[in-house]
Amino acid sequence: MILFRTIKTIIWAFAFLLLLSGCNESEKTKPNIVFILIDDMGWTDLGYMGSEYYETPAIDNLAGQGMVFTNAYSNAANCAPTRASLLTGQYPPRHNVYTVGTGARGNSKDRRLIPIQNSKEISFDKISIAESLKKAGYNSAAIGKWNVGNKPEDHGFDYGIDRDELGIRGHFNKESGDYLTDLLTDEAIAFIQENNPHETGKPFFVYLAHHAVHTPIQAKEGLIEGFNDKDPFGCHDNATYAAMIKSIDESVDRINKTLDELNLTKNTMLVFFSDNGGHGTYTCQKPLRGGKGMFYEGGIRVPMFVSWPGNVKAGSTSDEPVIGTDFYPTFLELAGLDKPENYPLDGQSILPLINGERNQEREPLFFNFPGYLQAYQGLTDESREPIFRTRPVSVIRKGDWKLLLFYEEWILDGGVSNIHNNNAVELYNLKDDLGEQNNLSAIEIDKRDELLEELLRWQKNIKAPIPMDPNPEYQSVDNLN
Numbered sequence: 001m002i003l004f005r006t007i008k009t010i011i012w013a014f015a016f017l018l019l020l021s022g023c024n025e026s027e028k029t030k031p032n033i034v035f036i037l038i039d040d041m042g043w044t045d046l047g048y049m050g051s052e053y054y055e056t057p058a059i060d061n062l063a064g065q066g067m068v069f070t071n072a073y074s075n076a077a078n079c080a081p082t083r084a085s086l087l088t089g090q091y092p093p094r095h096n097v098y099t100v101g102t103g104a105r106g107n108s109k110d111r112r113l114i115p116i117q118n119s120k121e122i123s124f125d126k127i128s129i130a131e132s133l134k135k136a137g138y139n140s141a142a143i144g145k146w147n148v149g150n151k152p153e154d155h156g157f158d159y160g161i162d163r164d165e166l167g168i169r170g171h172f173n174k175e176s177g178d179y180l181t182d183l184l185t186d187e188a189i190a191f192i193q194e195n196n197p198h199e200t201g202k203p204f205f206v207y208l209a210h211h212a213v214h215t216p217i218q219a220k221e222g223l224i225e226g227f228n229d230k231d232p233f234g235c236h237d238n239a240t241y242a243a244m245i246k247s248i249d250e251s252v253d254r255i256n257k258t259l260d261e262l263n264l265t266k267n268t269m270l271v272f273f274s275d276n277g278g279h280g281t282y283t284c285q286k287p288l289r290g291g292k293g294m295f296y297e298g299g300i301r302v303p304m305f306v307s308w309p310g311n312v313k314a315g316s317t318s319d320e321p322v323i324g325t326d327f328y329p330t331f332l333e334l335a336g337l338d339k340p341e342n343y344p345l346d347g348q349s350i351l352p353l354i355n356g357e358r359n360q361e362r363e364p365l366f367f368n369f370p371g372y373l374q375a376y377q378g379l380t381d382e383s384r385e386p387i388f389r390t391r392p393v394s395v396i397r398k399g400d401w402k403l404l405l406f407y408e409e410w411i412l413d414g415g416v417s418n419i420h421n422n423n424a425v426e427l428y429n430l431k432d433d434l435g436e437q438n439n440l441s442a443i444e445i446d447k448r449d450e451l452l453e454e455l456l457r458w459q460k461n462i463k464a465p466i467p468m469d470p471n472p473e474y475q476s477v478d479n480l481n
């Protein structure tokens with residue numbers, strides 16, 4: 001009898017130990033990653049970023065529990081190149097996705113240079129972040145806007161779904177009335193539930209790329225009403241746009257609650273990011289200059305926070321410059337993976353920042369846009385000139401300084417030998433002049449030359465294509481008169 005009891009006790013103890021070790025195993029899975037990418041959300045389009053018109057209580061709360069990045073940049077000023085850089089970990093000159101569609105926007109007669117040929121897709125020789133994370137066992141999904149050719153499944157994601165497959169053009173399903181932001185959120189939640197690491201023993205990576213708040217500006221009636229009579233906050237005054245943002249807030253809230261219910265928040269890094277600045281017709285990013293499509297801060301500086309309870313200090317802020325290409329190496333480090341061999345990555349991990357250390361010797365940030373984006377109709381006041389939001393340009397951000405190099409003047413008007421007269425270079429000190437109003441290129445000569453040299457060296461090293469050929473169809477204003 002005693003022997004029987006002893007055996008029974010041993011069996012129970014053994015079973016209990018097994019259970020414990022099982023628990024430990026699931027605790028030990030690599031951190032999950034939820035990357036929430038908003039389309040065209042401007043730097044100040046959120047409560048926590050200062051807007052008193054837009055309402056984002058859930059996002060504000062979550063941002064407050066994590067680390068807010070005030071100097072976060074998308075890799076480009078519009079959709080496709082930013083996404084290609086997020087997914088490949090590389091600057092545009094390596095994947096050749098510089099813009100959406102063609103870089104020959106606007107009227108040919110207004111373009112002094114022939115833009116560089118644009119790629120509409122990520123080539124298959126690229127190693128996507130999903131492919132890399134697969135090496136650490138991650139189950140991955142790309143839900144929402146893809147925008148870079150082929151399908152997510154062709155680039156290593158286990159699952160992909162975009163709005164076409166949900167029967168949606170714009171933001172509504174015409175028959176059911178379902179709203180796209182809600183449906184994409186449903187998809188993300190279902191994927192998280194079905195790939196619960198407590199059951200699968202594997203971590204997940206969810207790339208949730210909302211189509212909101214991109215045009216067409218469409219929102220749920222019930223949410224618009226609340227903004228109709230609300231006092232504007234500066235240029236934040238569009239009720240429908242605000243309602244789109246409110247739906248994003250609900251989405252983030254639902255995702256976070258799902259993680260909470262499944263006891264996953266402490267082992268999940270949640271990142272909130274936007275692919276470029278806000279659209280100048282519907283919002284603005286004051287005090288920043290400009291918006292989507294421009295390489296002034298309003299076009300490329302984006303809202304960002306990281307929430308990861310227990311790992312990221314609640315209520316913390318980082319003012320260090322970070323950029324979209326930093327996520328790839330960040331996620332590799334998170335997964336305990338080495339960088340892929342013979343595959344250059346242009347960013348650097350932000351985990352040291354998240355751990356409260358400053359990045360030492362951070363590389364400058366670089367941008368290269370060898371094409372044209374036409375002006376918003378009737379809204380051109382903050383761009384360099386009225387016809388285009390941007391003409392071909394390269395940019396370096398180093399420390400507090402930012403230099404923009406405009407190619408029409410650089411290539412066609414004498415380059416460095418005529419630098420004092422050709423207006424090819426703009427230099428700003430963002431610490432003193434966040435709104436990029438005071439071009440210091442003729443005053444801070446040493447700083448200008450230092451940044452220019454670094455930018456030109458970067459272009460050479462990365463083999464950035466520079467538009468060099470004059471456009472024979474160009475008609476100068478003089479010719480027109």
Ligand SMILES: [Ca+2]
Binds near residue numbers: 275276
């Ligand atoms: Ca966009």
